[in-house]
Amino acid sequence: MFISDAFAQTASGSPESSLLSLLPLVLMFVVLYFIMIRPQMKRQKEHKAMVEALAKGDEVVLGGGVLGRISKIGDSYLHVEVANGVELQVQRASVVQVLPKGTFK
Numbered sequence: 001m002f003i004s005d006a007f008a009q010t011a012s013g014s015p016e017s018s019l020l021s022l023l024p025l026v027l028m029f030v031v032l033y034f035i036m037i038r039p040q041m042k043r044q045k046e047h048k049a050m051v052e053a054l055a056k057g058d059e060v061v062l063g064g065g066v067l068g069r070i071s072k073i074g075d076s077y078l079h080v081e082v083a084n085g086v087e088l089q090v091q092r093a094s095v096v097q098v099l100p101k102g103t104f105k
Contacts, residue, residue, distance in 0.1 A: 051092050054078065059104040061097040062090055067104050 054060070058070045060080065068080035071087060078095070079087045 050098060051095055054092065054095065054098070059099040059101065060095045061099060062088075063094040063096055067099070069104055 054070060054073060056070055056073055059067070060070060061067055062080065066080070066082055066088070068082040068088065070078055071081045072079035076092055077089055078092055079089055081087050
């Protein structure tokens with residue numbers, strides 16, 4: 001009495017409307033790729049090239065903000081001289097920036 005009969009509806013959607021409903025999702029992914037993913041990959045590539053090009057005597061900034069001069073280079077570790085007679089052993093990836101010569105005294 002209070003409940004009306006339920007009737008099945010015919011499928012009125014066409015394949016074109018389903019493609020149009022996916023268009024905003026595809027557009028969002030494309031925008032995120034060019035705004036977030038691509039610049040991050042570029043930054044990672046630049047950092048990797050910088051770390052591979054490190055040489056003895058380069059003046060560097062480490063991840064914690066420590067300034068120093070590279071005194072020894074290994075495969076995955078560096079010895080960075082931060083003061084006279086004081087050396088830190090750090091991972092190569094912890095180098096954030098290579099400074100111009102003469103910055104660290």
